[in-house]
Amino acid sequence: MSILELARQSILTPAGLQDRDIDRIMGALLSVRVDMADIYFQSSHYESWQMEDGIIKEGSHNIEQGAGVRAVAGEKTGFAYSDRLELPVLLEAANNVRAIARQGQEARSAVRVAGHWPQYYAAHNPLQSLTDQDKIDLLRSVDRETRKLDPRIEQVIVSLVGVHENILVASQDGSLAADVRPLVRLNVTVIVEENGRREQGSMGGGARRGYDYFIDQERALQYGREAVRQALVSLEAVAAPAGNMPVVLGPGWPGILLHEAIGHGLEGDFNRKGTSAFSGRVGTRVASPLCTVVDDGTLPDRRGSLSIDDEGVPTEKTVLIENGILKGYMQDKLNARLMNARPTGNGRRESYAHLPMPRMTNTYMLPGQHDPEEIVKSVKKGLYAKNFGGGQVDITSGKFVFSASEAYLIEDGRITRPVKGATLIGNGPDVLTRVSMVGDDLQLDSGVGTCGKEGQSVPVGVGQPTLKIDELTVGGTSL
Amino acid sequence: MQNQEQIPKLKDLVQELLDEALKQGASSAEASLSSDKGLSITARFGEVETIEHHQDQGLGVTVYIGQRKGSASATDLSPQSIRETVAAACSIARYASSDACAGFPEQELLATRFPDLDLYHPWELSAEEGIDLAIACEAAALGYHPDISNSEGASVNSHQAVTVLGNTLGFLHGYPSTRHSLVCSVLGQREESMQRDYWYSVARAAEDLQPAREVGEKAAQRAIARLQARSLSTRQCPVLFAAEVATGLLGSLVGAISGGNLYRKSSFLLDALGRQIFPEFIHIHEQPHLHKALGSAPYDAEGVATHARDIVAGGVLQSYVLSTYSARKLGMQSTGNAGGVHNLLIDPGPDSDDFSSMLRKLDRGLLVTELMGQGVNMVTGDYSRGAAGFWVENGEIQYPVEEITIAGNLRDMFLHLVAVGNDVDCRGNIRSGSILLEQMSIAGN
Numbered sequence: 001m002s003i004l005e006l007a008r009q010s011i012l013t014p015a016g017l018q019d020r021d022i023d024r025i026m027g028a029l030l031s032v033r034v035d036m037a038d039i040y041f042q043s044s045h046y047e048s049w050q051m052e053d054g055i056i057k058e059g060s061h062n063i064e065q066g067a068g069v070r071a072v073a074g075e076k077t078g079f080a081y082s083d084r085l086e087l088p089v090l091l092e093a094a095n096n097v098r099a100i101a102r103q104g105q106e107a108r109s110a111v112r113v114a115g116h117w118p119q120y121y122a123a124h125n126p127l128q129s130l131t132d133q134d135k136i137d138l139l140r141s142v143d144r145e146t147r148k149l150d151p152r153i154e155q156v157i158v159s160l161v162g163v164h165e166n167i168l169v170a171s172q173d174g175s176l177a178a179d180v181r182p183l184v185r186l187n188v189t190v191i192v193e194e195n196g197r198r199e200q201g202s203m204g205g206g207a208r209r210g211y212d213y214f215i216d217q218e219r220a221l222q223y224g225r226e227a228v229r230q231a232l233v234s235l236e237a238v239a240a241p242a243g244n245m246p247v248v249l250g251p252g253w254p255g256i257l258l259h260e261a262i263g264h265g266l267e268g269d270f271n272r273k274g275t276s277a278f279s280g281r282v283g284t285r286v287a288s289p290l291c292t293v294v295d296d297g298t299l300p301d302r303r304g305s306l307s308i309d310d311e312g313v314p315t316e317k318t319v320l321i322e323n324g325i326l327k328g329y330m331q332d333k334l335n336a337r338l339m340n341a342r343p344t345g346n347g348r349r350e351s352y353a354h355l356p357m358p359r360m361t362n363t364y365m366l367p368g369q370h371d372p373e374e375i376v377k378s379v380k381k382g383l384y385a386k387n388f389g390g391g392q393v394d395i396t397s398g399k400f401v402f403s404a405s406e407a408y409l410i411e412d413g414r415i416t417r418p419v420k421g422a423t424l425i426g427n428g429p430d431v432l433t434r435v436s437m438v439g440d441d442l443q444l445d446s447g448v449g450t451c452g453k454e455g456q457s458v459p460v461g462v463g464q465p466t467l468k469i470d471e472l473t474v475g476g477t478s479l
Numbered sequence: 480m481q482n483q484e485q486i487p488k489l490k491d492l493v494q495e496l497l498d499e500a501l502k503q504g505a506s507s508a509e510a511s512l513s514s515d516k517g518l519s520i521t522a523r524f525g526e527v528e529t530i531e532h533h534q535d536q537g538l539g540v541t542v543y544i545g546q547r548k549g550s551a552s553a554t555d556l557s558p559q560s561i562r563e564t565v566a567a568a569c570s571i572a573r574y575a576s577s578d579a580c581a582g583f584p585e586q587e588l589l590a591t592r593f594p595d596l597d598l599y600h601p602w603e604l605s606a607e608e609g610i611d612l613a614i615a616c617e618a619a620a621l622g623y624h625p626d627i628s629n630s631e632g633a634s635v636n637s638h639q640a641v642t643v644l645g646n647t648l649g650f651l652h653g654y655p656s657t658r659h660s661l662v663c664s665v666l667g668q669r670e671e672s673m674q675r676d677y678w679y680s681v682a683r684a685a686e687d688l689q690p691a692r693e694v695g696e697k698a699a700q701r702a703i704a705r706l707q708a709r710s711l712s713t714r715q716c717p718v719l720f721a722a723e724v725a726t727g728l729l730g731s732l733v734g735a736i737s738g739g740n741l742y743r744k745s746s747f748l749l750d751a752l753g754r755q756i757f758p759e760f761i762h763i764h765e766q767p768h769l770h771k772a773l774g775s776a777p778y779d780a781e782g783v784a785t786h787a788r789d790i791v792a793g794g795v796l797q798s799y800v801l802s803t804y805s806a807r808k809l810g811m812q813s814t815g816n817a818g819g820v821h822n823l824l825i826d827p828g829p830d831s832d833d834f835s836s837m838l839r840k841l842d843r844g845l846l847v848t849e850l851m852g853q854g855v856n857m858v859t860g861d862y863s864r865g866a867a868g869f870w871v872e873n874g875e876i877q878y879p880v881e882e883i884t885i886a887g888n889l890r891d892m893f894l895h896l897v898a899v900g901n902d903v904d905c906r907g908n909i910r911s912g913s914i915l916l917e918q919m920s921i922a923g924n
Contacts, residue, residue, distance in 0.1 A: 058549070083554035154744055240863070395675075399865065475883075477888075
């Protein structure tokens with residue numbers, strides 16, 4: 001069955017809606033002069049299971065469905081949504097929304113099926129990829145094997161989450177696009193205790209796959225081992241240094257640097273409005289020539305990937321920075337139209353109840369030439385940051401932070417003592433100009449990223465090779 | 480009055496959910512329903528930018544089969560959805576393990592009296608009125624200073640909600656509430672320096688919102704004040720948290736004394752009950768029944784009655800923040816905090832200083848007005864966050880600063896709290912004046 005047919009059957013059929021009903025709602029939207037209109041249908045099934053204290057403590061199940069109706073005239077947007085998929089309710093929403101536009105007549109277009117677009121993940125229902133008993137057994141085995149690893153382990157928390165989402169987007173040009181989006185995630189958190197000192201370690205991963213992803217290559221057990229390793233390292237950690245110093249970022253998840261320092265500032269909305277520190281800088285140097293950064297929604301099975309975005313536009317691999325030169329922005333339809341640019345498949349929304357905006361997918365830096373060991377060796381005194389928690393950016397001033405959860409001192413070219421988590425702070429438009437070495441070891445993160453913007457959360461990915469930044473402010477307590 | 484009229488119907492639906500749960504084999508159950516509607520309007524450069532009509536509803540059910548628990552929720556309130564949601568919850572409960580601490584609150588803790596907390600003040604806001612108000616708010620910001628160069632707009636938001644909660648012990652109650660806000664965000668530019676800042680006002684009743692002009696001007700004033708900020712050299716110095724960020728420090732306290740973190744041993748305040756965690760002059764209390772307050776609630780998410788109480792008295796921790804489950808895990812009783820705290824207040828210091836006296840008390844040090852990132856480790860209390868604010872000398876603001884971090888350990892920061900101002904920020908569930916800390920590590924250039 002085609003993706004479109006799957007989405008129709010999972011969203012429209014249960015609600016008794018048909019294509020001609022979409023046509024009527026679109027007709028109501030287009031009875032005034034609008035530049036753009038769409039109807040976004042979504043149904044989403046979510047489940048979570050949590051193991052703690054060695055028992056399956058709780059689980060939850062959530063079913064959401066609804067439709068969002070949008071009309072855009074110039075820079076003005078009208079939006080309404082409903083969790084009741086009933087024609088009269090949706091027609092009323094359309095009537096509310098079109099008030100945004102001046103009266104005037106626009107030709108009505110009929111719904112017709114769009115062409116094909118590539119699929120970057122299979123249309124499974126991950127919730128049915130294992131039986132409930134097998135899900136429980138998976139959690140129990142992770143808990144049991146993790147607890148065995150070290151006598152200092154006090155607490156193990158294992159969580160498993162799966163989402164099966166279907167979307168259907170009808171646009172004013174008559175196109176109808178659909179996507180079936182599986183997403184799974186497994187997380188292990190441990191607390192260890194030694195001589196009254198307690199520390200935490202946490203590791204997880206996920207993908208647009210079924211739960212078997214965690215059984216393949218013993219990934220789930222590996223997360224447990226990694227969480228314990230991190231927690232035990234923290235037991236030895238001393239106060240982090242404070243001040244400016246060279247920082248070497250490890251491969252993979254530290255790519256959150258790119259997401260915060262560069263990515264958000266290159267989203268089309270901020271640049272159209274001129275509120276980003278990167279506004280008006282396309283074609284200028286924003287990074288050292290060693291840096292090429294892309295946003296790529298097309299990586300198979302990745303957490304941040306999408307076959308189409310939430311406006312029905314196929315995703316792509318968008319070059320943001322090429323050899324240090326700013327190449328372009330990430331766009332949704334509205335901002336692309338107002339900037340005379342092309343949508344890049346970055347129009348995303350948390351759900352039918354939210355408006356789409358330009359968002360990242362998987363953002364990463366391409367590999368360079370250096371051997372990672374050589375990079376560490378080049379630093380006399382600095383910080384090696386291996387794992388991070390979250391980050392944040394002020395897109396206008398360009399200042400960004402991200403917090404290390406595992407970091408070490410580099411002394412005379414060697415990684416020595418672990419230091420406590422410190423926040424790193426820098427300035428987005430110039431941090432990458434200080435990149436002096438790029439490793440040949442590109443890694444993508446394990447599939448745990450969630451990005452928040454204007455109150456909306458969406459899953460994303462990041463990645464990078466080992467990087468050396470000549471100077472960055474490290475926010476420790478040891479002066 | 481639309482929301483109030485919905486309550487009897489929603490109560491019937493909650494009862495249906497509970498009956499369905501028992502019918503499907505649950506030994507006991509708890510259910511809730513909510514229905515919200517709202518309007519958000521944003522204007523930018525004097526014209527409407529977005530009009531958003533919100534309408535949400537949802538049901539949630541938690542079932543127990545013996546001591547095994549399962550939960551499910553849905554946005555569809557139809558009879559078929561009720562059956563399926565209950566079935567999903569029961570299915571999960573059958574796979575969950577038996578947990579001696581699972582289950583309902585003790586019957587005697589459930590609320591039986593429902594004081595009117597004056598939380599419902601619907602605003603008959605038309606789109607036109609909303610647009611005019613947002614435009615006026617933004618205009619005040621744009622006209623404030625010639626260096627105001629750009630805008631993210633101003634928005635007016637009005638929401639009303641009704642929630643109903645019931646359980647098979649016979650608890651069944653619902654009440655309506657409203658929440659309105661006005662937000663403005665603008666940019667200033669001077670030479671190469673570009674800064675953005677915002678201000679907002681939020682209240683249960685529209686007439687309690689700060690006037691649009693004031694919100695706009697305050698946003699502009701904040702953006703202008705940040706222009707041409709510099710970094711600081713790495714140092715140790717006293718730090719004054721402005722009221723709007725001081726509430727976050729108390730948020731970390733709440734996290735550390737919350738049952739969930741305590742029984743998981745992931746708090747830096749484990750076994751701190753009865754211990755001195757602040758200086759003697761510090762008093763922190765919870766007042767869930769303040770009229771019109773944003774955090775007020777007659778009962779918590781499990782129906783347990785809320786009541787005013789001390790959290791910290793004389794600097795000594797008096798009480799944790801517990802739900803029924805976390806309380807049982809700790810061998811204690813629920814404090815009516817399933818779902819969080821309800822109006823946490825820290826009393827201003829003995830001399831009741833306003834903001835300028837707090838600056839004089841700081842004398843020479845850092846005033847923090849913005850924090851970035853999540854660098855708070857709940858297990859160890861280690862604290863390291865990005866910050867922006869102002870350098871202060873002789874009790875007077877000298878220049879704006881940014882691209883620095885402030886670091887310390889929350890245990891020490893709390894113990895070495897010097898003063899709390901009377902410039903209380905009442906816009907959230909946690910209310911605090913500005914807070915002066917003896918010393919933190921600043922990292923910069």
